[in-house]
Amino acid sequence: MPKINAATVAEHRAQQRAALIQAAVDVLVEQGAAAVTPAAVGARAGLARSSFYQYFPSAPALLAAIVEEAFTAADTATTQALAGLHEPAERLEAFVRTELHLAARGAHRPAKALMQADLPPECLARVHELHHRHHAPLQAAITALTGEADAPELTGQLVGGTIQAAMTAVEHGADPTHVADRALTLLHHGLTTRTSQ
Structure with missing residues (x-):
């Protein structure tokens, strides 16, 4: 089981989701909507690209x-x-x-x-x-x-x-x-x- 940095799994998932959204906002503001990709956002958030899909099915969903x-x-x-x-x-x-x-x-x-x-x-x-x-x-x-x-x-x-x-x-x-x-x-x-x- 992956290591979590919160009191509960639910809190951990909420933190990870928030980190992805914040990373996506930073990419969006700096580079535009086209740059908001699973790979770019995952890298900005310090998460694997595969982790992205645990929270969002696609870049448009994000x-x-x-x-x-x-x-x-x-x-x-x-x-x-x-x-x-x-x-x-x-x-x-x-x-x-x-x-x-x-x-x-x-x-x-x-x-x-x-x-x-x-x-x-x-x-x-x-x-x-x-x-x-x-x-x-x-x-x-x-x-x-x-x-x-x-x-x-x-x-x-x-x-x-x-x-x-x-x-x-x-x-x-x-x-x-x-x-x-x-x-x-x-x-x-x-x-x-x-x-x-």
Whole structure:
């Protein structure tokens, strides 16, 4: 029986699976989706290629797992940040600050790489589905703030662009609290001005 480095076999398997996913994320971010192969991921994780297949039947299956896990942590953080907040402006602020603190921890790296990757169609469709679901609270806050019930998409895209620029600044070393303060000043002004017109 292979040596395990955990209290139970189940914990050992969970650790091995997590190591493979983390190795795959590193390969994905550095080299793209095409480089995420059983051999490359196994080598990066320090496991034999044969061990890969004990956890994932194929590279696309591993990419699918990355897709799911890339959004789970962000969704959980956002849900916690928005709990108990009902005012649209408060929800907008909580969403933005959470996104930027996640960016500071590198949590968005997998999702960003996946959005840019040449993924299998079913994986790409799932990425877009999860991305849309993750941003639903933001879109709802924008709609409530602007009253644009009929056509909020353009405003949502512009707000999203501001948040993306803020995330990029944070990923390059800027302080997430300072960047959030500046971004929210712009967003609150823009959305409030739009409402009053």
